[in-house]
Amino acid sequence: MTDSAAVKLEISKNISRISLDGAGYVDARFYQDDSSETILLYDGDLEANDTTIESGIGVRVLWGGAWGFAATSDLSSLRACFDKALLNAKTASKLVEVPLFMGDKDPIKGSYSSPVAVDPFTVNLEDKLEFLTRLDADLVDDFILKRMVYANFQKKRIYFQNSDGSEINKDLVNVFGMIMVMALDSDGEMQRRSMSLYSTGDGTSGWEMITNPVLFADHSSRIKSELKELIEADALEYGRKSVILLPGQGHLQVHETIGHPLELDRILGYELSYAGGSFVTLDSFGKLRYGSDKLSASSYGSILNSPGSFGYDDDGTPERDYLLIDRGILVNALTSRAMINEANGKAGREVFRQSGGVARATSFYRAPIDRMTNVNILPGDDGTLEDIISSTEDGIVVDNPVSWSIGSNREHFHFGCEIAWEVKNGEKTRVLRNPTYQGHTLEFYNSLSAVGDKSTLRVELVDNCGKGEPNQVMQIGHGVPVVKFDDVITGERK
Amino acid sequence: MLDVNLRKILMEVRDQAASEGIQATLTLHHEKSHLMRVGNSSISLNTSENLTRLDVEVTDGRKQASQTYLGMIEGTETIKNVLDKALEKARVASPKTYDPIPDEVEESIQEESQYDEVLADLDPGIKADAYREIFSELGAKYNYSGSWSSGSVEVYMITTANRNEVYHKGTDQLFTVVLKHPEKKWELINTQTGWRASDFSVEKTVKELGRLIPVYEENPGFKVEPGEYTVIFGSDAVSEIVNISVFTGFMGRGWEEKQSWTSQNKPGDEVLGQNITLSDDPLNPQTFMFEFDMSGRKRKHFPLIENGVLMNLMYDSSTAARYGREPTGHDTRSMGIVMNTGDGFECPIEAVKDMGRVLYIPALHYMNMPSRSKGIFTGSSRFNAILVEDGKVVSPIFSTRITDSLQNVLSKVKVISSVSESVNGSNTYGRRMPVAVSVPSYIVAEGVKITDCAESF
Numbered sequence: 001m002t003d004s005a006a007v008k009l010e011i012s013k014n015i016s017r018i019s020l021d022g023a024g025y026v027d028a029r030f031y032q033d034d035s036s037e038t039i040l041l042y043d044g045d046l047e048a049n050d051t052t053i054e055s056g057i058g059v060r061v062l063w064g065g066a067w068g069f070a071a072t073s074d075l076s077s078l079r080a081c082f083d084k085a086l087l088n089a090k091t092a093s094k095l096v097e098v099p100l101f102m103g104d105k106d107p108i109k110g111s112y113s114s115p116v117a118v119d120p121f122t123v124n125l126e127d128k129l130e131f132l133t134r135l136d137a138d139l140v141d142d143f144i145l146k147r148m149v150y151a152n153f154q155k156k157r158i159y160f161q162n163s164d165g166s167e168i169n170k171d172l173v174n175v176f177g178m179i180m181v182m183a184l185d186s187d188g189e190m191q192r193r194s195m196s197l198y199s200t201g202d203g204t205s206g207w208e209m210i211t212n213p214v215l216f217a218d219h220s221s222r223i224k225s226e227l228k229e230l231i232e233a234d235a236l237e238y239g240r241k242s243v244i245l246l247p248g249q250g251h252l253q254v255h256e257t258i259g260h261p262l263e264l265d266r267i268l269g270y271e272l273s274y275a276g277g278s279f280v281t282l283d284s285f286g287k288l289r290y291g292s293d294k295l296s297a298s299s300y301g302s303i304l305n306s307p308g309s310f311g312y313d314d315d316g317t318p319e320r321d322y323l324l325i326d327r328g329i330l331v332n333a334l335t336s337r338a339m340i341n342e343a344n345g346k347a348g349r350e351v352f353r354q355s356g357g358v359a360r361a362t363s364f365y366r367a368p369i370d371r372m373t374n375v376n377i378l379p380g381d382d383g384t385l386e387d388i389i390s391s392t393e394d395g396i397v398v399d400n401p402v403s404w405s406i407g408s409n410r411e412h413f414h415f416g417c418e419i420a421w422e423v424k425n426g427e428k429t430r431v432l433r434n435p436t437y438q439g440h441t442l443e444f445y446n447s448l449s450a451v452g453d454k455s456t457l458r459v460e461l462v463d464n465c466g467k468g469e470p471n472q473v474m475q476i477g478h479g480v481p482v483v484k485f486d487d488v489i490t491g492e493r494k
Numbered sequence: 495m496l497d498v499n500l501r502k503i504l505m506e507v508r509d510q511a512a513s514e515g516i517q518a519t520l521t522l523h524h525e526k527s528h529l530m531r532v533g534n535s536s537i538s539l540n541t542s543e544n545l546t547r548l549d550v551e552v553t554d555g556r557k558q559a560s561q562t563y564l565g566m567i568e569g570t571e572t573i574k575n576v577l578d579k580a581l582e583k584a585r586v587a588s589p590k591t592y593d594p595i596p597d598e599v600e601e602s603i604q605e606e607s608q609y610d611e612v613l614a615d616l617d618p619g620i621k622a623d624a625y626r627e628i629f630s631e632l633g634a635k636y637n638y639s640g641s642w643s644s645g646s647v648e649v650y651m652i653t654t655a656n657r658n659e660v661y662h663k664g665t666d667q668l669f670t671v672v673l674k675h676p677e678k679k680w681e682l683i684n685t686q687t688g689w690r691a692s693d694f695s696v697e698k699t700v701k702e703l704g705r706l707i708p709v710y711e712e713n714p715g716f717k718v719e720p721g722e723y724t725v726i727f728g729s730d731a732v733s734e735i736v737n738i739s740v741f742t743g744f745m746g747r748g749w750e751e752k753q754s755w756t757s758q759n760k761p762g763d764e765v766l767g768q769n770i771t772l773s774d775d776p777l778n779p780q781t782f783m784f785e786f787d788m789s790g791r792k793r794k795h796f797p798l799i800e801n802g803v804l805m806n807l808m809y810d811s812s813t814a815a816r817y818g819r820e821p822t823g824h825d826t827r828s829m830g831i832v833m834n835t836g837d838g839f840e841c842p843i844e845a846v847k848d849m850g851r852v853l854y855i856p857a858l859h860y861m862n863m864p865s866r867s868k869g870i871f872t873g874s875s876r877f878n879a880i881l882v883e884d885g886k887v888v889s890p891i892f893s894t895r896i897t898d899s900l901q902n903v904l905s906k907v908k909v910i911s912s913v914s915e916s917v918n919g920s921n922t923y924g925r926r927m928p929v930a931v932s933v934p935s936y937i938v939a940e941g942v943k944i945t946d947c948a949e950s951f
Contacts, residue, residue: 045590046558047812049583054564056545069541073565084542091618092530092537095626100538125586133588146751182753189867190753270533272639272681273670276859276876279950342534365543403862405872407893408681411948414872414895416864436864438895438946469641470529470541470922492870492897493720493945 004032004159007075011057011161014082018061019163023086025062025102027162029314031055031364034156035121039128041136041149046129058364059085062338065099066092071365098346100338105316107165112311114173115304116206120153123207131211138220139181143228145190146182151175151210152463154307154475166316174307174475176463177210181224185231191433193223193230193418194400196248199459201479205305229431230419236432238491242395242423242449243437244388244484249417250377251460251478252401257441258290258297259372259478260467261410262324262332263358264339266370268346275467276408279441280330282347288330291445296378297325299334299356306459306477308374310360317357319373328446334358336370362472369468374459376479380451385482388450389423396420396490397428398435414438437490444485452482495604496522496650496661500567504652505659507573512654518577519597519653521549521788525926526614527645530621532671535629535638540618547925550576552584553594559583595811595821599651599658599790606663608689608783613665614646616691624696628671631700632707640671644691647926653790660786665689666928668918672877673703680710680890680951683857683877685730687918687930689782706878713889716881718947724849724908725896725942726842726882728856732933733917734873735858736772736833739900742866744772744798745824746809750817755869755900756804764802767905771834772799774808774824780916780932781830789825796822798831802905831931836910842936845909847885849938853894854880869900872945895946902941909938 011028018026033055040048056073059082068089072081120128132149139147154174161167177197185191197216203209210216245253260266261278269277280288300321303309312318315337324332333352335343336359340352359368382388389397403416420435421428459479466473495501504520511518524546531539546567551560561580567573621642629638644667651660669686684699727735741748743765748754759765776785776793785793789811797805808824809817839845846852853875861873875894880887911934920928 043591045592045816046588047590049559049587050562051560051579051583052562052564056565066537067539069539071541071543071545073545075566088540088542088618091622092540094619095532095537095622097535099536125583129586129588184752188752188758189865190751265533268534269637269639269674270531270538272533272672272674273641273683277674277681365545367539367541403864403872405860405862405874405895407874407895407948408859408876409893409950411893411950412874412895412946414862414864414897414946416862434865440948466923469531469643470527470543473923489946492864493943 007078008159010078014079015161015163018082018086021086023061023063025163026060027160028057028059029361029364030057030159032157032159034363037153039132039151041132043147044136054363056364057081058361058367060367061085061089062100062102063089064093065096065101067100067367068092069367098342101341102337103341105164108316109167110312111169113171115204116173117204118207119173120175120207121155135179135217135220139179139224141224143183144181144224145184148180150178160314160316162316164316168312168316170311172310173205175205175207175209176461177216179220179223181227183227183231185433191227191230193227195219195223197461199305199461199477201303201305201459203305209305226419230433233431233433236396236420236435236491238493240487241490242392242484242486243488243490244392244395244397244482246397246399246482247458247460247480248400249398250480250483252404253415254375254377254478254480255462256404256406257410257413258324259375262334263370263372264333264335264343267333268339268342271467274469276410279409279411282343282351284330285351286329286331289328289446290325290330290442291328292448293327294380294448294451295325295328295445296323298323298376298378300373301376301479303374303459303477303479306374307461307475308477313357313359314361314368315355315359317355319357322356324375332356334370334372339370360474362474366470366472369472371467371474372476374477374479377451377481377483379454379457379481381453382450383453384455385452388452388482388484389428390426391450392423392484393425395423396432396435397423410441412440435490436492437488439488444488447486447488448483449486450484456482496648501650503570503573506570507577508652508654511577516581517553517596517654519551519651522650523547523549523925524648525645527643527922527926528616528618529641529643530618532625532638532640537622548573548576550580551597552580553596554584556589556593557584557587558594559587592816595815596655597653597789598655599653599660600792602658603660603786603792605661605785608664609646610665610690612691613644613667613689616644627696628699632673632703637674637676638671642669643667643922645926647928651788651790660790662784664782664928666782666920667694668920669694671699681877682706682710687916709880709887710890715892715951716889717892717949718853718894718944720945722941723944724846724852724938724940726846726852726854726936726938728854729915729917729933729935730857731855732833732937733919733931734861735900735903736831736931736933737919738861738863738871739904740772740798740831742863743900744807746807746817746819747813749807750813753866755867757867759804761804761806763804765804766799766802766901767907768802769836769907769910770799770802770904773797773832774829775832776830778830778832778932780914781832781930782828782928783830784826784828787823787826789821791821791823793823827927828929833933835912835914835934838909838911840913842911843882843885843887846882846938850884852882853891854882870897871900872897892951893948894944896942897945898943903939906940907937908940911935911937
């Protein structure tokens with residue numbers, strides 16, 4: 001059966017059938033097209049020229065408080081796929097201490113399309129290669145040993161239906177890009193500078209995004225000159241000082257130590273055997289001082305052109321713009337329907353009033369779990385980067401992650417970055433290599449002493465967030481201004 | 495062997511492509527995956543996926559492209575369509591500056607020695623019963639979570655270079671249970687792995703966790719101050735250290751491009767302690783055996799480190815082509831890394847009875863490398879970690895960070911267990927492709943740098 005209208009009709013019949021059997025909830029996601037194209041130029045050689053095309057259906061059934069899930073790419077066996085999901089749910093329901101339930105919702109008929117001027121899948125390969133080869137040529141220089149130009153284009157056409165009576169169509173397009181240059185420093189250690197395609201938050205997210213020089217191509221000469229300085233730089237010594245994060249690094253800090261610990265399934269213990277838990281508890285909401293008064297963080301943020309913007313989640317909930325942290329106080333989490341019901345039941349009070357709309361699956365063959373959307377730090381009133389530097393006595397400015405290692409409950413972390421600029425008495429003095437910093441999450445955010453204004457904000461795009469069992473890679477965004485933290489451990493102890 | 499019809503239509507498309515002078519590789523990957531997930535002492539998710547992927551790679555002189563299809567295979571037309579798309583992309587591709595090494599199946603291989611029909615379609619009811627029994631044996635007062643992945647994989651590959659075929663069919667499972675104290679917040683884990691259903695037993699889990707529970711129940715957590723310590727690394731931690739050493743130290747690409755911690759060395763140099771021997775052994779049954787790689791080469795025992803000396807580097811065909819080397823059978827995601835055992839006691843606690851204060855870190859969480867060139871890694875303890883003094887278990891330890899170099903840790907290993915363990919390193923991102931390492935059940939290393947510690951587990 002390849003006719004999509006017939007498939008949708010069959011989905012509808014099966015949802016009714018399984019619901020009548022007594023299921024507490026049923027949904028199906030029909031991926032009519034899930035395409036991904038990856039192009040990688042390495043030293044100018046086309047090392048990846050790969051396209052993946054997937055299609056199929058994933059079915060979720062809630063029975064007796066437990067989920068069963070089944071997926072198939074064989075659309076001639078839709079009925080069997082629903083039956084398998086039901087059987088799996090019935091088996092799961094044999095061991096239920098804490099029953100899951102979705103709650104009643106009014107049906108939603110909706111659709112969402114990523115804002116796109118030029119669909120990247122309509123641009124032919126010759127034009128893509130010509131553009132990327134030009135970018136690569138800009139990276140060439142005598143001292144540079146390795147160059148990398150990477151682009152990834154994604155397109156998903158998804159039809160969703162559930163037993164609430166909701167029907168949602170989504171056309172999602174994501175574009176990712178990255179340029180990198182590498183060279184050896186005086187110790188024979190390979191150093192690198194890179195730049196990823198970013199968003200301003202209010203444009204479109206098609207081919208036109210990667211070809212916008214401000215967002216991508218214009219940065220090649222900057223990263224080359226920074227690499228040149230880096231290979232001649234001294235290493236960062238161990239100590240305590242202020243750390244100023246540019247958005248290229250700040251977004252990962254936010255991702256790992258605000259985004260993940262606030263995913264409600266982690267808080268409730270559903271990720272313990274793989275990704276880990278969270279130091280946040282249900283008692284923390286409305287009370288925990290997560291950071292200084294300068295810290296306000298949001299989910300989604302009404303950002304238009306980010307992979308963390310998708311219209312409706314895979315529970316059928318519209319994506320919401322709401323605060324997670326309000327002037328330092330933790331006020332909400334990244335939530336989905338079943339998780340808020342469980343959390344409120346467990347707490348014996350209404351901790352969460354409505355779903356945050358974060359249930360997402362990476363493909364038709366994975367079940368939705370709580371995923372961060374765009375988790376953002378709201379811009380502050382501490383001016384530009386230059387203003388923040390001028391108010392810093394002893395610190396470093398860091399950009400772009402090299403390594404990240406986070407404690408299992410997100411209580412502590414260690415980051416390595418590509419580059420640091422030393423700041424002494426309000427002035428940038430020199431470049432330092434091999435910068436690292438570490439800290440404990442709450443202590444760190446409570447040392448937040450400056451948040452840049454809107455002019456410093458970028459929406460960084462993330463294409464590789466891993467979580468869940470079976471494992472799922474998800475695409476998201478983070479709107480982050482320049483931020484400064486004080487008294488942070490930097491460098492490595494001898 | 496692969497489904498007769500699928501094999502027939504794949505071979506038909508191959509023959510047609512070969513007759514047209516097309517250089518192509520056709521790989522079929524079929525998985526049946528089942529995963530039961532547990533949270534809050536309940537089964538939270540029970541999944542089944544039945545997926546068939548077709549990968550087609552085309553080489554047109556110095557131009558290459560690949561196309562992957564996951565959907566209904568409705569006959570030769572589907573396969574030809576995927577091939578045509580790859581061909582079209584290859585023709586448009588920009589040529590490389592070197593000649594790619596074409597894929598070629600060296601010899602036909604049919605590998606099914608690690609396939610267990612029972613595990614391939616393990617009844618999820620059996621998994622549910624096992625979890626229930628474990629919860630009941632260890633006590634309802636704890637909060638349990640975990641997952642149990644099981645399934646089968648078929649990989650079939652042919653190329654237009656000849657009519658040889660390689661086929662792999664195998665099963666694998668990874669069982670995990672995490673026991674968490676609801677108030678004290680400590681977490682204990684037990685995992686089991688193998689390719690047979692019978693490799694799992696409830697008793698093993700109950701015995702292992704039952705041994706640790708009193709240590710955690712009866713003693714407060716210990717905060718480790720930064721400094722240098724003697725550390726027992728359990729098998730999971732050893733596998734993490736070995737894997738990261740292999741992938742950042744012994745891959746040809748990293749070495750050639752000066753991005754490896756061995757880049758300033760060459761084969762024949764001593765790079766690790768003399769008691770360290772590592773190899774890639776596709777025939778070691780504690781790994782998930784895979785006798786061919788995805789360029790069609792037969793995989794053999796491949797020494798990496800012998801008594802601390804760097805023996806060989808691993809070259810996939812792309813790196814080999816670029817740097818003028820011979821491919822070594824490492825176009826694979828399923829290596830069989832083996833670290834040789836030593837002569838240490840079976841019991842790690844007995845092994846350190848004369849060593850004073852020792853940290854026992856069975857697993858490392860979220861390892862990463864701030865500097866590949868220098869071999870510096872960082873990661874933190876997680877489950878089951880304990881403080882040992884003079885051979886006696888003293889207390890559990892809080893989440894503790896190690897930041898050190900691979901060379902330092904693997905040059906100061908004082909004891910290596912005489913018992914080997916299989917550690918399952920599979921993930922299920924994308925497609926199912928099981929991988930496991932065979933490592934000593936523990937090693938004891940001196941002078942390991944502890945750089946941070948939380949005040950919680």
